[in-house]
Amino acid sequence: MPDADIVYSDVKFKRSKDAGREVTSSPDVSTTYSDVKFSSPSTQQHNQRPAAEPSPQNKQRRGAVTLERVLLLIATLLLAAALAALAAVSLENRGTKINLEKLQRDLTNLTETQKKMNELNKLNVNPPRCPEPTPSRTSGHTCGRDWEHHGGKCYHFTKTNLTWNDSRERCTLLGGHLVMIESQEEQRYLVNKVKELMTTDEDKFWIGLTDAETENTWKWVDGSSLSPHLEFWLHNEPDNWTGQNVEGEDCVRLGEKGATTRNLRYWTDKSCTVPHKSICEKSLEKCTCF
Ligand SMILES: [Ca+2]
Ligand SMILES: [Ca+2]
Missing domain, CATH: 3.10.100.10 (Mannose-Binding Protein A, subunit A)
Incomplete structure (x- = not known):
């Protein structure tokens, strides 16, 4: 692409009336094309017209959209935090449940041990009587x-x-x-x-x-x-x-x-x-x- 600038000039169409009918356009009616030049991108940027200033309504609308996005972001963060807290509580409850089951097993074992000890104590409280004296036994001794x-x-x-x-x-x-x-x-x-x-x-x-x-x-x-x-x-x-x-x-x-x-x-x-x-x-x- 040559460096020649391209310039679009104004193109004018001349309207004419004929016998009461309106003619939209006609090539023979003084159509004028001016020089056409291509311009470099830098020149294009330079030649670009500045964007139109947003209207107050647009400004208000953009402000509202930005606020909605912020609120949505905050809500998302809060939801994520709530989910994390819920997961932590769930894990803690699971650990507590495991500990509770272990305690119940220990309690069951202790109960069984206590029963056995009680049975042994009963045996000790009521020892068997000494048998009648025989050649292999004497009173108070065996x-x-x-x-x-x-x-x-x-x-x-x-x-x-x-x-x-x-x-x-x-x-x-x-x-x-x-x-x-x-x-x-x-x-x-x-x-x-x-x-x-x-x-x-x-x-x-x-x-x-x-x-x-x-x-x-x-x-x-x-x-x-x-x-x-x-x-x-x-x-x-x-x-x-x-x-x-x-x-x-x-x-x-x-x-x-x-x-x-x-x-x-x-x-x-x-x-x-x-x-x-x-x-x-x-x-x-x-x-x-x-
Ligand atoms: Ca011997
Ligand atoms: Ca010997």
Whole structure:
């Protein structure tokens, strides 16, 4: 496009009347075109006429539209804020509901626990009566189930064959210890009991005596030494025989099927790893009677 300016000049049409008829236009009637020039955009802008000043009505209308937009914007913001607040309240209510359900579960558990405690308290308030006195029980004291009372002590004769160490541990778990024989009368009682319980000649019972720490130095399970006045070895015992175990025999067992009360010497040393039944001993337990 050339830089030549374009100018539109006024175009005039001349009207004429003919025989009473009005002619709108006619090319032959003095039509004049002036020079036409194209102008550059800058020139166009320069030549553009300034926009007409808005009328007061238009100004009022524009003001009203602007106010409406502001009010609409404020209403939108308020609505958004309300929605956000509603969402926050909803989340808070949800959290509260979850906490409430947890509290209800805890309350249920506490109630169950309280019921169990009440039942236990009832049992404690009304303990069972002591049974009638028997050889295994004395007034105000008891040996408990599977224990036999004799001479102020309780004895339990196991039915399971275990090594000496396992037998010792079992007696401890039962609340006692492997028996420690401290009198002829106690030895007599045990000899007679074991004789009744034995099924074979080797069906003997471990007692709490050992020389495992120092050979031929015999000690009871509480660490006390064997009194020379209260030894009840069988003939030719202890012999620390190594035919069965090269380490010899360091534990003591009791029993003889054909035992007589005139001869109380029925102890034999034996390898501690041989399984045998055993005799546990414990003190009397106090019993609250009504
Ligand atoms: Ca020995
Ligand atoms: Ca022996």
